[in-house]
Amino acid sequence: MTYLSISDITFSWPDGTPVFEGLGVAVGSGHIGLVGSNGAGKSTLLRLIAGELTPARGWVTASGRVGYLRQDLGLAPGQRVDAVLGIAGIRKALHRIESGSGDERDFDIVGNVWDVEERAVALLGRLGLHYLADSAEQLDRTLETLSGGETVLLGVVAQLLAEPEVLLLDEPTNNLDQHARERLYEVLAQFSGTVLTVSHDRELLERTDTIAELRRGELRLFGRNFSEYERIIEAEQHTARAAIRDARGDVRKQAKELVEARIKLDRRQRYGKKMYENKREPKIVMGARKRAAEVSAGKLRNSHIEKLDTAKEQLQQAEELLRDDREIRVELPGTRLYPGQDVIDLDDVRLACGPTVSLLVTGPERIALTGRNGVGKTTLLRRIAQAPPKVPWRMLPQRLDIFDERRTVFENVAATAPQASAEQIRAQLARFLFRGADADVGAAALSGGERLRAALAMLLLADPAPRLLLLDEPTNNLDLPSLEHLTQALAGFEGALLVVSHDPRFLDEIGVTRHLELTPDGLVE
Incomplete structure (x- = not known):
């Protein structure tokens, strides 16, 4: 074990x-x-x-x-491949021994891993890297x-x-x-x-x-597994939301009772003052009664204050159990395309990596581009960008390296939308969950999920509004809330999408209408 x-x-x-x-x-x-x-x-x-x-x-x-x-x-x-695998030194020692020029140090280096090349080739084959698994010589590549x-x-x-x-x-x-x-x-x-x-x-x-x-x-x-985890979390969130409703009701109740108690005490105080001024009873009795009333009033007031504080504390504890489920909700009418409108037209274009492709995209199609690793999907996106497309477009690269790291989120977005006012940009950024001071954070300090939201804001709020988005593995390195944010943002996009992704659930959630596979022979519908 x-x-x-x-x-x-x-x-x-x-x-x-x-x-x-x-x-x-x-x-x-x-x-x-x-x-x-x-x-x-x-x-x-x-x-x-x-x-x-x-x-x-x-x-x-x-x-x-x-x-x-x-x-x-x-x-x-x-x-070299063998250096990445961490076996370059062992291979050199092994080859010296096999050629008869090895010494005692080489035997120490090899130890008991005489089959390291065979094991490496076998593992490469098991993981589908067949051209590297053809022979041990491929490890020199x-x-x-x-x-x-x-x-x-x-x-x-x-x-x-x-x-x-x-x-x-x-x-x-x-x-x-x-x-x-x-x-x-x-x-x-x-x-x-x-x-x-x-x-x-x-x-x-x-x-x-x-x-x-x-x-x-x-x-x-x-x-x-993950489905069981999601079920447990959803049940806990349902309970937390109910607890928050109850706690908020208790806070309102205790606040109301505190106000009513203060009104009641104020009335007693006015009545006591009036009795004292009229001197209807001996002074010593009036004084004792006043002190007792003050003690009683203090206890009553403190009791209600404590109950209100307890209710507020229980509300805070309930709210801490509720997860951040903020949603991105954007309307992007400027991105709208109509059926039949030309977007991409490639005719027998040969990619640098080998395949020759033809691609016609019209209207607000949502296309998933898949294919084996190394076949040229990213190369195809770059070639489309060079064509160029027939409508305003933007590209989201794998590494999200579209920022000026010296600028804030607001400044980066403002640079892509020079015609928009500061108020308009901040209002739109708030919809991407960058509210108030969050919009003034430097790009270099953003977490992975924040970086994605900022990149989406730069793309979707750009001037002119993009009517084609080229997305290259957009779900890489995203936590699950950020993945949900990406899906929500794309739901408001009314143009054409061409998405390189191998996440079937994500492609289904963004409403993909066509699936294309890039092969060494070209695109297959």
Whole structure:
């Protein structure tokens, strides 16, 4: 049995921003899906477990070797495949030994992994990288010809070759086509150790044994898969909403009773004052009665104040259980297209990566573009942008690198809509959940989900309004609330969409009307 134990982890960033305070959890063998909003600390937790970050207090214990697949592999095009796999040194030593020129150091380097090349080729084949699995010589290739998805798979193979007992994966299905995802699912299902996966891929999360949610610096485990997690959360939210209604009613009731008590006490005080002035009773009796009335009034007033404070505290506790379910609601009439209106017209255009394509898009079509990793989907989007399209258009790249990082959210959006007034821009930004001072945050400081919302605002509020959106893997690295925000924003878009995505549920939710697959022979309807 493998295991992973996190004990009393406390960690803050160098600027003093706290992330975890006394975090602890223990998990055994199986596949755990780690979910939480962008900025909750999911990747930070993986880095702490992997030893890349050092906690101020606490420790991590694992049953054996820990493998860690980062979200951003940071690979350079000139790197060789065997170097990425971490076996370049072993291969060189192995080849020297086989040629008869090896020495004792080479035997130490090889150790007991004489079959490392065969294992690497076999794993590459299992994950669908067949052209790299043709022979051991393919391990000498460099990364120029690999797509983003193929590079991710290469990173997975590198971790599996090290034979870890605990495997940490940060968004492992980013950029993977459906075929590659299925291969990865199969490989992970056969892994006998502990897998902790940060992912927004709902199909992958459905295959987990446990869902772990990171929220407000605390980690909570939910049995079974993502559907069960969603069911539990929805039931809790239903209860929380009912508790808020009851608590608000109690606050109103206690506030009303406090007002009524004050009115009653004021009447008593006026009556007592009148009696004292008329001196209908001895002075000593009047004084005693006044002191008793003041004590009684104080107790009554304090009782109602305490009840109101308690009601307010219970309301606050109920509201803390309610999750942030803010919605993006935008109307974008300027993006409207009509049936039959020409949008894209490519005729036998040869892409740099090989295929020759023809594509005609008319009216407000919503098109999903799929295809194997490396076939040229991103290349096709860039070629469409160069054509150019027959209507105003905008493109959302995978990396969301469309910002001037030195500017604020407001300034970035204002640069794309020079004709709009500051009031108009701020009103529209509020609909993208950038309200008040949130619009004046620097682009460089945005979390992943905030970056997506800001990018959508830049695209959809641009002048002229885009009537075609080219979206390249828009769901990469999104937490589930941000994915919902993306879907909501696109619901208000009335133009044409061409979306590269391998998320069937997302494509269904945005109302895709055509499915195109890019193959080495061109586009297939």
